[in-house]
Amino acid sequence: MPLKQVILIRDDLKLPKGKMAAQAAHASVEAVLRSEKDKVKEWRMEGMGKIALKVENKTELYRYLQLAKDNDLVCALITDAGKTVIAPGTETCLAIGPDDEDKIDELTGKLKLM
Amino acid sequence: MPLKQVILIRDDLKLPKGKMAAQAAHASVEAVLRSEKDKVKEWRMEGMGKIALKVENKTELYRYLQLAKDNDLVCALITDAGKTVIAPGTETCLAIGPDDEDKIDELTGKLKLM
Numbered sequence: 321m322p323l324k325q326v327i328l329i330r331d332d333l334k335l336p337k338g339k340m341a342a343q344a345a346h347a348s349v350e351a352v353l354r355s356e357k358d359k360v361k362e363w364r365m366e367g368m369g370k371i372a373l374k375v376e377n378k379t380e381l382y383r384y385l386q387l388a389k390d391n392d393l394v395c396a397l398i399t400d401a402g403k404t405v406i407a408p409g410t411e412t413c414l415a416i417g418p419d420d421e422d423k424i425d426e427l428t429g430k431l432k433l434m
Numbered sequence: 435m436p437l438k439q440v441i442l443i444r445d446d447l448k449l450p451k452g453k454m455a456a457q458a459a460h461a462s463v464e465a466v467l468r469s470e471k472d473k474v475k476e477w478r479m480e481g482m483g484k485i486a487l488k489v490e491n492k493t494e495l496y497r498y499l500q501l502a503k504d505n506d507l508v509c510a511l512i513t514d515a516g517k518t519v520i521a522p523g524t525e526t527c528l529a530i531g532p533d534d535e536d537k538i539d540e541l542t543g544k545l546k547l548m
Contacts, residue, residue, distance in 0.1 A: 374452070
C-alpha cells in the first residue's frame with residue numbers, strides 16, 4: 321500500500337505563500353523526524369507523496385490532530401514563533417504521516433486541496 | 435552559530451500556494467534526510483529555522499544549486515512529477531541546509547522572501 325503524508329493548513333490565517341511554504345515544510349519535517357525510520361525509508365523510495373489540504377480554522381485543525389492521535393498516526397502540529405506575519409503561538413498547520421494512504425484518506429479524505 | 439535552512443522557489447512558475455507548500459516541504463525533507471544526523475539534531479533543538487526565498491527562474495535555481503555544491507552545502511533540487519498543475523520534470527525548488535546561518539546567508543542573502 322502506498323504511503324503518503326498530508327499537511328493540513330489553516331485557511332483562515334490567509335498566510336502569505338512563502339510563509340505558508342515554510343510552515344508546511346516545518347510540519348512535514350517534524351512529522352518525518354517523529355516517524356519510524358523504516359517507514360520514512362519506504363515512503364522516500366516511493367517518491368515521498370505529500371499533499372497540502374485546507375482546514376477552516378484552529379478548531380478544525382485541532383479536531384484533525386485528535387483524530388490522528390486516536391488513530392495512532394504520527395503527526396506534528398506547528399505553532400509559529402510569530403516573529404513576522406502572525407501572532408506568537410498561532411497554530412498554523414499539522415502534518416500527518418507518512419502512513420498508509422488508505423488510513424490517511426479515511427481521516428482527511430473530505431478536505432479540499434489548499 | 436545558529437543553523438538554518440533556505441528553500442528557494444521559482445517565482446516564474448506562479449505555483450498555486452498549496453502546490454508550492456507541498457513542493458517546499460518536499461525539498462526541505464529531502465535535504466534533511468541527506469544531512470548529517472548531528473546537524474539535524476542541533477537544528478531541531480534550535481527550532482528548525484527555515485525560510486522560503488524566491489528565485490526568478492530555472493536558470494537562477496540552477497545557479498544556486500551549483501553555488502551550494504561548490505560550497506559543500508547539502509541541498510535538494512526538486513523536480514515535480516507533474517501529475518497536476520505543471521509539466522512533468524519541471525524543477526520547482528531547492529532546499530539548502532540546514533547549515534551555519536552565515537554560510538547560507540553568504541550564498542543566498544540577496545534573495546527576497548517568497
